[in-house]
Amino acid sequence: MKKYLVIGNPIDHSLSPKLHNYWFKKNNIKAIYEKKQVKENDIGGIISDIRSGKIEGINVTVPFKKSVIPFLDKVEIPEKTQSVNTIYIEKNNITGSKKIVGRNTDTLGFKYSLEHIKYNVKGKKIFVLGAGGVTSSIIYALEEMEPSIIMLSNRTKEKAENLKKLFPKLELVKWGDIRNFDMIINTTSLGLKENDKLPINYDRIGSDKFFYDVIYNPKKTNFLLEAKKSGHQIENGKMMFVYQAQEAFRLFTIAPNARAGLVPSINKKVLQLLEND
Numbered sequence: 001m002k003k004y005l006v007i008g009n010p011i012d013h014s015l016s017p018k019l020h021n022y023w024f025k026k027n028n029i030k031a032i033y034e035k036k037q038v039k040e041n042d043i044g045g046i047i048s049d050i051r052s053g054k055i056e057g058i059n060v061t062v063p064f065k066k067s068v069i070p071f072l073d074k075v076e077i078p079e080k081t082q083s084v085n086t087i088y089i090e091k092n093n094i095t096g097s098k099k100i101v102g103r104n105t106d107t108l109g110f111k112y113s114l115e116h117i118k119y120n121v122k123g124k125k126i127f128v129l130g131a132g133g134v135t136s137s138i139i140y141a142l143e144e145m146e147p148s149i150i151m152l153s154n155r156t157k158e159k160a161e162n163l164k165k166l167f168p169k170l171e172l173v174k175w176g177d178i179r180n181f182d183m184i185i186n187t188t189s190l191g192l193k194e195n196d197k198l199p200i201n202y203d204r205i206g207s208d209k210f211f212y213d214v215i216y217n218p219k220k221t222n223f224l225l226e227a228k229k230s231g232h233q234i235e236n237g238k239m240m241f242v243y244q245a246q247e248a249f250r251l252f253t254i255a256p257n258a259r260a261g262l263v264p265s266i267n268k269k270v271l272q273l274l275e276n277d
């Protein structure tokens, strides 16, 4: 039985095992996908387990998306994202060689989630809150969609400044100030807890804006609830999560020397699976 893992800390909330185990079953693949809470110094050992064949592939979540990078043989990510969330083995049947490859499927997940609801970023004013693990992937994806401006605000200024070094076109905004925008994206962890509140004065935002939260559990953070009350369009991170997982599954199922893997279906059943928690 092939074994897959999602690693992170905390990891309890992860719905990746549910999704991947469902897809493995649907595609008649004998494999099991588990979650594992790890510490920074466990990472080397886990990568060795991939090398020795004990583990077939892993997904990586907060806070290890950057720290796994030095352990890999090949990193195929947009460099600016500095973020790997999917690790798998690339086998060459002819030479017998094995390479441990890291990819970033968050950028694609974010892009597909917007295509799914037909939201067009081109020419729009985007306001990003946060400068955490997933933020660089989102900015990278956004830049490809050609917005007119990307503003970014983070409580800790240094982290925002670090992102600006990677993405010089970013316009940094002081934490607590909100500028005029078409779409606002919460990439902070504020909202995971029930009483979490972002510093936004909803009375001064205008109308018909688009509020996107990367968080999908809870389904509606205060950020989205308040926005909805004021009549704005809202979207949580569920479809981004599902699409990043779909791409990870495809990478996990690439056969040696083959070009593509299996693209598992996203249907009502799959989406319902994620509702029951």
Ligand code: ATR
Pocket (backbone or CB within 6 Å): 062, 063, 129, 130, 131, 132, 133, 134, 154, 155, 156, 159, 187, 188, 189, 190
């Ligand atoms: P990491 O910082 O390890 O990448 P993350 O969960 O990916 O962790 O990111 C946390 C994000 O949420 C950061 O942007 C963080 O802001 P800081 O850089 O100032 O820490 C933000 N965040 C978390 N708690 C917050 C709070 N109480 N107020 C404002 N921002 C908060």
